[in-house]
Amino acid sequence: MQKKTDQWSSKLGFILSSAGAAIGLGAIWKFPYMTGMNGGGAFFLLFIGFTIIIGLPLLIAEFIIGRGAQKEAVSAYKVLASNNGWSIIGKLGVFGAFILMSFYSVVGGWVLIYSAMSIPGLIITGTADYQGLFTTITGNPGITILGHALFMIINIIVISFGIKNGIEKASKVLMPLLFIFFIILVIRAVTFEGAMEGLEFFLQPDFSKLTGENVLYALGQSFFSLAVGISVMVTYSSYLKKDVSLPMSAGSVSIMNIFVSLLAGLAIFPIVFSFGLEPTEGPGLLFIVLPEAFAQMPLGELFLCLFLLLFLFAVLTSSFSMLEIITSAFTANKQRxxxxxxxxxxxxxxxAGIPAALSSNVLVDVKIFGLTAFDASDFLVSNIILPLGCLLIAIFITFVMDKALVKQEFYxxxxxxxxxxRLWFPIMRWLVPVTIIIVFVSSLGML
Incomplete structure (x- = not known):
């Protein structure tokens, strides 16, 4: 198969970039508030289980498809299957990435605004009404649209430079720094008075509170946080050399993802309970909790500024992967x-993201099946498109793709x-699709 000219320069660059694509908002922003709204420790335990048993095998599968074909998401399925109809998986992925990016960019805009405000020290103030600050920012249509626009412009510029010169160089430097700052935040968070209540909420599972809806959300969160199901990792691994172990790389990405999710929970929930906040706050939880924590630290404004800039980078690395899959799908033939x-x-x-940006202000009363444009986009991607994409990928790699090639790429x-x-293949063929179908069907009562 023809070798691609645009490739990752190293295994570390690929792993950190893939981790960046997987972590971002999924682990740092979405995981804490989804855990808070879906029962705490039981949700976290389900998330870990789904990530290891379902998400990790799927991540390996996407890596195999991408490197095996050496093509981006849509073309990969055409190359590996005799029936071009299987390219529907890649097309579904591009569509999913498009919808995901449309509301993801809105949150990215919030992070960008907070990062900009933190530089002159405008967030940590004497009033300490951080919930009111978040409501003010998201309630202003001009500010949210501006943040959304600037976030998209940054993405466009980086993706224009390509893989090696754009995504990989930044990931090698900034991802490790994010881990370090998160650990500092966790150390401070667990020392607050009342922190133990938050730790119990996060680490002590209460399965009596779980519903089919919670289980579906945990499955969707594991897919969302690993970026599987929309073939983002198919595109990323298509730039990968043959001397990199795909199972080991997927394991590294999954472990980093669980670790960052754990850090996010350990950092957020002790602060939530210490300051009398609600864990069910929703998408604004992180933006309310972070200033509360850093305000209690020496040089808090400086540390908040640095953390937000690193968080912005993590968010950008995830969004890069989404715009990359869309861009690569339309430049595959090199004619554009x-x-x-x-x-x-x-x-x-x-x-496409404007309705989501306006859903907390101008369009707050406009509902789609009872959800705002922002929440409806999130639900469509996380709980329908991602599970469906994962189901199709599991069927494709075990029933359609040549088994000898799958095994070759695996090793x-x-x-x-x-x-x-011999362990991974049956899991992909039977356990993954059966689990997805059971969880999805059991949750139909909420639709």
């Missing part, structure tokens, strides 16, 4: 300019035990 496609795609995503780059493939 990457820069031109990135600008056009980014502008269309910006337009490239590392002398792994022969039994590992």
């Amino acid at each position: 300019s990457r820069t031109k496609v990135a600008w056009i795609a980014g502008f269309i995503v910006f337009l 490239y780059g590392r002398n792994l035990s022969p039994g590992l493939f």
